[in-house]
Amino acid sequence: MPIGPAGNANLGSLRSLSRGPGGLRGQLDMLYRDTLACGEAARNWFDGPGLAWRAGQPPAAQAAAALESLGVTARLLAVMTWLLDSAHSKVGLAGMPSRLKPLRHQEPLPFSDDHPLAATPGGAIARASRQVLARAEALSALYGEPQ
Numbered sequence: 001m002p003i004g005p006a007g008n009a010n011l012g013s014l015r016s017l018s019r020g021p022g023g024l025r026g027q028l029d030m031l032y033r034d035t036l037a038c039g040e041a042a043r044n045w046f047d048g049p050g051l052a053w054r055a056g057q058p059p060a061a062q063a064a065a066a067l068e069s070l071g072v073t074a075r076l077l078a079v080m081t082w083l084l085d086s087a088h089s090k091v092g093l094a095g096m097p098s099r100l101k102p103l104r105h106q107e108p109l110p111f112s113d114d115h116p117l118a119a120t121p122g123g124a125i126a127r128a129s130r131q132v133l134a135r136a137e138a139l140s141a142l143y144g145e146p147q
Contacts, residue, residue, distance in 0.1 A: 038128045045121045061116035072129040078105045079136045103140035
């Protein structure tokens with residue numbers, strides 16, 4: 001998906017965890033920006049051109065697209081709720097503990113190549129929402145509270 005109103009994230013290939021500058025705080029900030037970008041792209045497509053696209057599909061494809069749209073929303077809301085938890089407000093800052101709360105979300109079904117949305121911008125958004133969730137879960141596991 002090209003750079004545009006969704007921000008600078010390439011929603012088809014969001015990076016996984018990186019060990020670049022900024023440490024944990026940088027990772028959380030980047031995840032926050034990517035979550036917002038993915039959400040904005042989802043709103044723009046699913047509530048815009050995606051509506052017209054979906055209306056022209058057979059009923060089964062319409063239902064699959066609607067369910068995936070809800071899944072995108074659920075994944076992004078789970079990540080954003082986790083990111084905005086008040087316990088994380090100072091995590092990763094100098095002198096502060098670097099432990100994150102666990103993030104538990106039902107594992108999303110894999111996005112199949114034959115899904116009706118696969119060749120649309122909605123397909124890139126669906127894949128990106130899975131990547132965003134996977135990154136949040138990986139950060140939670142890597143920097144989380146001991147079990």
